[in-house]
Every structure is written in structure tokens, then in C-alpha cells.
Amino acid sequence: MSKGFDVILRNGILVCPDGVKKADVAVCDEKIVEIAEEISGDAKEIIDATGNYVFPGTTDGHVHFNDPGRTDWETITTGSSALAAGGGVAYFDMPLNCSPCTLDAKNFNAKLAVAQKDSLVDYGFWGGLTPQNLDKLEELAECGVIGFKAFSCNSGIDEFERMDDFTALVGMEKLAKLGLPLMVHCENNEITRDLTSIALSNNKTTVRDYFAARPPITEIENVSRMISLAEETGCKLIIAHISTAKAIELVTQARSRGVDVCCETIGHYLILTDDDVERMGTVAKCSPPIRNTENQTKMWAKLLNGEITFVSSDHSPCDPKLKDGEFLKVWGGISACQTTLPALLTHACHNRKVALEDIAKLTSQNVNEIFNIQGKGKIALGYEGDFALVDLNKEFILQAESLFYKHQVSPYVGDRFRGTVTQTILRGTTIFKDGKIVSKPIGRHLRPNL
Ligand SMILES: NC(=O)N[C@H]1NC(=O)NC1=O
Ligand SMILES: [Zn+2]
Ligand SMILES: [Zn+2]
Known part of the structure; x- marks a missing residue:
């Protein structure tokens, strides 16, 4: 039987604690379950991360x-x-x-x-x-x-x-x-x-x-x-x-x-x-x-x-x-x-x-x-599927209209940045993509594990 994942993120360059590597990453039940050069199997959602660096969110x-x-x-x-x-x-x-x-x-x-x-x-x-x-x-x-x-x-x-x-x-x-x-x-x-x-x-x-x-x-x-x-x-x-x-x-x-x-x-x-x-x-x-x-x-x-x-x-x-x-x-x-x-x-x-x-x-x-928050903070097996996809060389000039703040004010408006966030994924769910919020509120309370 083929493995059924929730999400496979393919062809990204993963920013892992021990280094940067080109690999696929699979998420099941909100957690990272496999990291490999090429992951076989099906998934409900395949995300093509070609050309993107994948940071932990x-x-x-x-x-x-x-x-x-x-x-x-x-x-x-x-x-x-x-x-x-x-x-x-x-x-x-x-x-x-x-x-x-x-x-x-x-x-x-x-x-x-x-x-x-x-x-x-x-x-x-x-x-x-x-x-x-x-x-x-x-x-x-x-x-x-x-x-x-x-x-x-x-x-x-x-x-x-x-x-x-x-x-x-x-x-x-x-x-x-x-x-x-x-x-x-x-x-x-x-x-x-x-x-x-x-x-x-x-x-x-x-x-x-x-x-x-x-x-x-x-x-x-x-x-x-x-x-x-x-x-x-x-x-x-x-x-x-x-x-x-x-x-x-x-x-x-x-x-x-x-x-x-x-x-x-x-x-x-x-x-x-x-x-x-x-x-x-x-x-x-x-x-x-x-x-x-x-x-x-x-x-x-x-x-x-x-x-x-x-x-x-x-x-x-x-x-x-x-x-x-x-x-x-x-x-x-x-x-x-x-x-x-x-x-x-x-x-x-x-x-x-x-x-x-x-x-x-x-x-x-x-x-x-x-802060002893367990299961968050890195791209590693067993950790939550939290990712920020980044086009590292894509430049942008910050426009006030692109700010999601209540008041579109920032000292950086008009500044040139190099490194654009293209997609944000929280526990396997895409919440932001190509300049738009694409999810309902799905945030969860984090408590320290003491
Ligand atoms: N109350 C509050 O947010 N203070 C913050 N603002 C700031 O410039 N420094 C702070 O600590
Ligand atoms: Zn403060
Ligand atoms: Zn302060």
C-alpha cells in the first residue's frame, strides 16, 4: 500500500539545524514524518517548492x-x-x-x-x-x-x-x-x-x-x-x-x-x-x-x-x-x-x-x-509542519498597501528588501500565499512544557 501523507513539500532547499539541504518533506497529522531526497507516495496536497528556501516558520x-x-x-x-x-x-x-x-x-x-x-x-x-x-x-x-x-x-x-x-x-x-x-x-x-x-x-x-x-x-x-x-x-x-x-x-x-x-x-x-x-x-x-x-x-x-x-x-x-x-x-x-x-x-x-x-x-x-515549547522551531522529524517558503534573491520594495497591520505604517516603507516570503505553512496548512491570507484563524495556544 502506498503511503498517504497530508502534504508533501517537494524540491525545496530545507534550512535544517545541521545545514541546508535540497530535500522533500512530508507532513501527516500536522507533524513532519519524513525528510528525504525524494519522497515517494501520495499526499492530499503536493506543494512545489522549487527555487525556494524552506525555513522553519x-x-x-x-x-x-x-x-x-x-x-x-x-x-x-x-x-x-x-x-x-x-x-x-x-x-x-x-x-x-x-x-x-x-x-x-x-x-x-x-x-x-x-x-x-x-x-x-x-x-x-x-x-x-x-x-x-x-x-x-x-x-x-x-x-x-x-x-x-x-x-x-x-x-x-x-x-x-x-x-x-x-x-x-x-x-x-x-x-x-x-x-x-x-x-x-x-x-x-x-x-x-x-x-x-x-x-x-x-x-x-x-x-x-x-x-x-x-x-x-x-x-x-x-x-x-x-x-x-x-x-x-x-x-x-x-x-x-x-x-x-x-x-x-x-x-x-x-x-x-x-x-x-x-x-x-x-x-x-x-x-x-x-x-x-x-x-x-x-x-x-x-x-x-x-x-x-x-x-x-x-x-x-x-x-x-x-x-x-x-x-x-x-x-x-x-x-x-x-x-x-x-x-x-x-x-x-x-x-x-x-x-x-x-x-x-x-x-x-x-x-x-x-x-x-x-x-x-x-x-x-x-x-x-x-521557552520550552515542544515540537516547534525546527525542520526535523516529529516537529510540527511549520514552514516559511522564501525566494531568497527576489527583491521587493515595501509598499504600505502590502502591510496587514491595522495601520499601514512602518519605518521600512519604501525600502528595498532581498528575500521574499512566498508562502507560510502552519502545521501543514497553508495560511499565506503570494501576498494573500488564505486560511481561517487556526491558531492554537502554546504552553511551556515544564
Ligand atoms: N508599552 C510599549 O509597548 N512599550 C514599547 N515601545 C517601545 O518603544 N519600547 C517598548 O518597550
Ligand atoms: Zn515591547
Ligand atoms: Zn520594552
């Missing part, structure tokens, strides 16, 4: 889809569609800027209900850690959060209070027991707060004034403080959107003495510079701010060295009206979840010769491993 470890509660900024429908259009099969949504924030089981369940109904791709949720919810960490862990997120400085959202040092210490002790990681937005609170208020009182609100109000030392100081707390408590620590080479060095040193710490960075810290932000304006405002070329060059060297564990989008959109005004005063956050993979193909693979396997690790495998 990406998992974006850091997005703000704002649903429920701020759906005029983004929704799970629009955000997950944009992600799929960029080769994404999963995301971990932040506990803010949705409303209510994800600070207890009740609010977690409200978000879960929206995602179960609307999410095109698979999803995990971050819980929040603030001074108000130290007694809710256990119930959030039971709900299945992938980790906890906290801000050392003002979060920009009133209901999401910053984590003072006491909360950091007690929270980390609790998370060490729960075996879940804490991700911290690391910028020193007092320095950013006071430099910002001095700038405001002197009417200094330009882009350069904003950079001056959040200098590199604010990140460097806070990363080292968080490492000390993690070292003492045994809590697993992830530095969010690291933006300075010096802070990465602190993480690497701590790791080498056995501290359980790693860092995430974001595409824009690797691609844009302070001069770009000055030219582009508020569309490229984020915190920590985008730094200078010298720092960026050093960050690339560290990425090539393996010192950065994963690359996310920190997709943090808003109503465009909130970007209209003086630089220092407007919303900080960049829309980017549709472009992370094409941006890395362009800037890492083509321009800096980063190996394709390493791009797959930074956008998929490492993220799933860090």
Missing part, C-alpha cells in the same frame, strides 16, 4: 497586539495576519498594551478567548510582573504563560506599573520556584525620568533631545542590576530588546560565570541608526532608542558570535494620531512584525553572510527552546 517572541482593549491600535486578527505574511507561525503576546493588562488569570482568560477565535497563527502569552500582582504569579503560571515581563522604567501605560527593586527581588524569587523566565525592559528609571522631565521643562523635545534623555548608560546600569538579582535568586532572566553592545557584553560575562541570562534584540537595532531615526521622524521612535553606527557595528559582531539568543519584532503599534507631535512627547513603539525575516535575509544573510541556519535559530529554534 518563525516564532516572534515579543509583540504587542493590543487585543482586547486597544483594538484601535492593532488586533489579534491584523497582527497575526501580518506575522503570517512575514513567514511567522507563532507569537508571544506581551501583557501590555492590551486592556486590561495580563496581570491575573481573569485577564489572561479574556485574551485567550479572543485569540482562540481570531488568531491565524499559534500563540503564547506573557504575564506581567508589577508591584500590584506579586500574589498572582502562580495563577498566571497555571494558565500557561510562557514567562513574565516587567519594566524597570515607566511603561507608558498607567495600568502597568514599573517594577521597583523590591518587586524585582520578590518576583524573581517566586519565578525561580515556578521555573519561568522574567524578561525585563531595562532602562534606569530615575535617570530616564529626570532627564526627560528636565528636557520637557526646557522645551527640548527634538529627536536628539530624546536620545540625550535615554543615554546608553541607562540600559547598561539596569542590565547589570537585573543580572545581580538573577544571580542571587536563580531566576532565569531575559534582557528585552537589548540595544547596546556594552550591555550584551555584560550578559555574555554573566553567562560565562553560570548565570541563567540571555538577551533578545530587535531588527531595528541592527538595521536603523540614530541618523535614520532623525530622518524618518516619529515612525521610528522606540525605547530604548536606536543608537549610533559604531554601536550597531559592534552589535553585529556579537550577533555573529552567538551572543544574542533571539531576534524579535517588538511590534508596538499605536493609533497614528499618537505619533503626530513633538518627538519627545509622542508614543514610542515601532510596527515591525511583518518584516523581521525579510529584514534579516537582507541585512544578515545577504549583506553580512550570516548563515541561513543561524537566521532560523535566531527567529525560531532558539525562541522555542528558551
Whole structure:
């Protein structure tokens, strides 16, 4: 009897953990069941991947889809569609800027209900850690959060209070027991707060004034403080959107003495510079701010060295009206979840010769491993049939109309990319093809396997 598969993907060039190889891959019951030079047998669907590189579909470890509660900024429908259009099969949504924030089981369940109904791709949720919810960490862990997120400085959202040092210490002790990681937005609170208020009182609100109000030392100081707390408590620590080479060095040193710490960075810290932000304006405002070329060059060297564990989008959109005004005063956050993979193909693979396997690790495998998500993140037997098909040399210029975001805004509009996502497949089902979303929402909740 001939073997009947659900899907055979033929003639693609697979980006596997141990290298890149031309092979067929077969999926049955949502999982990869065979990888071979040529797979014989029937399938309900044959996909011809000739000329395409096949990456594991990406998992974006850091997005703000704002649903429920701020759906005029983004929704799970629009955000997950944009992600799929960029080769994404999963995301971990932040506990803010949705409303209510994800600070207890009740609010977690409200978000879960929206995602179960609307999410095109698979999803995990971050819980929040603030001074108000130290007694809710256990119930959030039971709900299945992938980790906890906290801000050392003002979060920009009133209901999401910053984590003072006491909360950091007690929270980390609790998370060490729960075996879940804490991700911290690391910028020193007092320095950013006071430099910002001095700038405001002197009417200094330009882009350069904003950079001056959040200098590199604010990140460097806070990363080292968080490492000390993690070292003492045994809590697993992830530095969010690291933006300075010096802070990465602190993480690497701590790791080498056995501290359980790693860092995430974001595409824009690797691609844009302070001069770009000055030219582009508020569309490229984020915190920590985008730094200078010298720092960026050093960050690339560290990425090539393996010192950065994963690359996310920190997709943090808003109503465009909130970007209209003086630089220092407007919303900080960049829309980017549709472009992370094409941006890395362009800037890492083509321009800096980063190996394709390493791009797959930074956008998929490492993220799933860090958060103990089983069966996702690589093209290997027994893993889920999650693929991003990429025409590696096909160029495109990003048009606003091709963005699936609620607001078709991005600092990359008008930029030339080399590396086009042609098709995205989630657990064997094609969800995006040739510029269009082609599936109903089929996303599923991802919980860590602890
Ligand atoms: N609240 C929120 O999304 N903040 C994000 N925006 C940004 O630029 N940095 C962040 O942490
Ligand atoms: Zn942040
Ligand atoms: Zn964020």
C-alpha cells in the first residue's frame, strides 16, 4: 500500500539545524514524518517548492497586539495576519498594551478567548510582573504563560506599573520556584525620568533631545542590576530588546560565570541608526532608542558570535494620531512584525553572510527552546509542519498597501528588501500565499512544557 501523507513539500532547499539541504518533506497529522531526497507516495496536497528556501516558520517572541482593549491600535486578527505574511507561525503576546493588562488569570482568560477565535497563527502569552500582582504569579503560571515581563522604567501605560527593586527581588524569587523566565525592559528609571522631565521643562523635545534623555548608560546600569538579582535568586532572566553592545557584553560575562541570562534584540537595532531615526521622524521612535553606527557595528559582531539568543519584532503599534507631535512627547513603539525575516535575509544573510541556519535559530529554534515549547522551531522529524517558503534573491520594495497591520505604517516603507516570503505553512496548512491570507484563524495556544 502506498503511503498517504497530508502534504508533501517537494524540491525545496530545507534550512535544517545541521545545514541546508535540497530535500522533500512530508507532513501527516500536522507533524513532519519524513525528510528525504525524494519522497515517494501520495499526499492530499503536493506543494512545489522549487527555487525556494524552506525555513522553519518563525516564532516572534515579543509583540504587542493590543487585543482586547486597544483594538484601535492593532488586533489579534491584523497582527497575526501580518506575522503570517512575514513567514511567522507563532507569537508571544506581551501583557501590555492590551486592556486590561495580563496581570491575573481573569485577564489572561479574556485574551485567550479572543485569540482562540481570531488568531491565524499559534500563540503564547506573557504575564506581567508589577508591584500590584506579586500574589498572582502562580495563577498566571497555571494558565500557561510562557514567562513574565516587567519594566524597570515607566511603561507608558498607567495600568502597568514599573517594577521597583523590591518587586524585582520578590518576583524573581517566586519565578525561580515556578521555573519561568522574567524578561525585563531595562532602562534606569530615575535617570530616564529626570532627564526627560528636565528636557520637557526646557522645551527640548527634538529627536536628539530624546536620545540625550535615554543615554546608553541607562540600559547598561539596569542590565547589570537585573543580572545581580538573577544571580542571587536563580531566576532565569531575559534582557528585552537589548540595544547596546556594552550591555550584551555584560550578559555574555554573566553567562560565562553560570548565570541563567540571555538577551533578545530587535531588527531595528541592527538595521536603523540614530541618523535614520532623525530622518524618518516619529515612525521610528522606540525605547530604548536606536543608537549610533559604531554601536550597531559592534552589535553585529556579537550577533555573529552567538551572543544574542533571539531576534524579535517588538511590534508596538499605536493609533497614528499618537505619533503626530513633538518627538519627545509622542508614543514610542515601532510596527515591525511583518518584516523581521525579510529584514534579516537582507541585512544578515545577504549583506553580512550570516548563515541561513543561524537566521532560523535566531527567529525560531532558539525562541522555542528558551521557552520550552515542544515540537516547534525546527525542520526535523516529529516537529510540527511549520514552514516559511522564501525566494531568497527576489527583491521587493515595501509598499504600505502590502502591510496587514491595522495601520499601514512602518519605518521600512519604501525600502528595498532581498528575500521574499512566498508562502507560510502552519502545521501543514497553508495560511499565506503570494501576498494573500488564505486560511481561517487556526491558531492554537502554546504552553511551556515544564
Ligand atoms: N508599552 C510599549 O509597548 N512599550 C514599547 N515601545 C517601545 O518603544 N519600547 C517598548 O518597550
Ligand atoms: Zn520594552
Ligand atoms: Zn515591547
